[in-house]
Amino acid sequence: DVKVTQSSRYLVKRTGEKVFLECVQDMDHENMFWYRQDPGLGLRLIYFSYDVKMKEKGDIPEGYSVSREKKERFSLILESASTNQTSMYLCASSPYNGGDTIYFGEGSWLTVV
Amino acid sequence: GENVEQHPSTLSVQEGDSAVIKCTYSDSASNYFPWYKQELGKGPQLIIDIRSNVGEKKDQRIAVTLNKTAKHFSLHITETQPEDSAVYFCAASRTGGADGLTFGKGTHLIIQP
Numbered sequence: 001d002v003k004v005t006q007s008s009r010y011l012v013k014r015t016g017e018k019v020f021l022e023c024v025q026d027m028d029h030e031n032m033f034w035y036r037q038d039p040g041l042g043l044r045l046i047y048f049s050y051d052v053k054m055k056e057k058g059d060i061p062e063g064y065s066v067s068r069e070k071k072e073r074f075s076l077i078l079e080s081a082s083t084n085q086t087s088m089y090l091c092a093s094s095p096y097n098g099g100d101t102i103y104f105g106e107g108s109w110l111t112v113v
Numbered sequence: 114g115e116n117v118e119q120h121p122s123t124l125s126v127q128e129g130d131s132a133v134i135k136c137t138y139s140d141s142a143s144n145y146f147p148w149y150k151q152e153l154g155k156g157p158q159l160i161i162d163i164r165s166n167v168g169e170k171k172d173q174r175i176a177v178t179l180n181k182t183a184k185h186f187s188l189h190i191t192e193t194q195p196e197d198s199a200v201y202f203c204a205a206s207r208t209g210g211a212d213g214l215t216f217g218k219g220t221h222l223i224i225q226p
Contacts, residue, residue, distance in 0.1 A: 004156075031211060033213050035213075040122075040218060041218060042119075042202060042216040042217055042218040042219050043157070043202065043214075043216040044216075045213040045214075045215075048212060048213050050211075056212065058213055059114070059215075090156055090157070092156075094210060094211070096211065101147075101159045101162075102147070102159070102210050102214065103159075104149075104156035104157045104158070105156050106154075106155055106156045107155075107156050
């Protein structure tokens with residue numbers, strides 16, 4: 001079974017803190033994604049990556065950055081957390097060519113106070 | 114960019130009845146249309162998908178139809194069961210999902226006993 005693991009399920013951080021959300025996949029997938037999910041807004045793409053050290057902006061990249069130093073690991077970084085970044089964050093992965101299943105992790109609930 | 118509209122936002126049906134969720138998309142170049150089911154506290158899971166060269170696809174009690182001319186696609190669940198209660202998301206992509214998916218805002222399906 002494909003596994004996308006988000007190491008932190010629940011986090012509470014203070015405004016202005018630097019926050020790291022980590023994601024690891026075990027299927028040797030080239031593509032990895034970070035989405036945020038908010039009630040009534042569905043899932044919105046923040047950043048994605050085709051390969052190691054590569055990154056592309058999604059629909060809502062402002063306030064976020066990412067890091068992909070190894071193929072299996074994709075990190076989302078909030079340089080200076082703000083209360084409007086309180087949300088559920090979902091990591092996903094898929095094979096390079098597209099047209100194949102995109103697998104999601106269980107999500108990380110982040111509360112910024 | 115792509116825009117996906119999903120209706121209804123909440124759908125309540127009696128156990129054993131059918132449920133239909135509808136989505137429209139804006140980008141005529143979109144070619145991949147997956148549906149995801151999200152249970153409480155979990156990440157979304159792919160339940161069925163359809164590509165633009167196919168008009169209908171079935172998998173047991175679940176079917177998806179695609180009308181490219183009208184740019185809409187629908188999820189049909191027959192003989193609904195309590196375990197079908199969840200939030201369902203439609204999505205679209207012009208790259209088979211390789212650079213991410215654009216999601217609808219979700220439908221909360223409630224199966225009444």
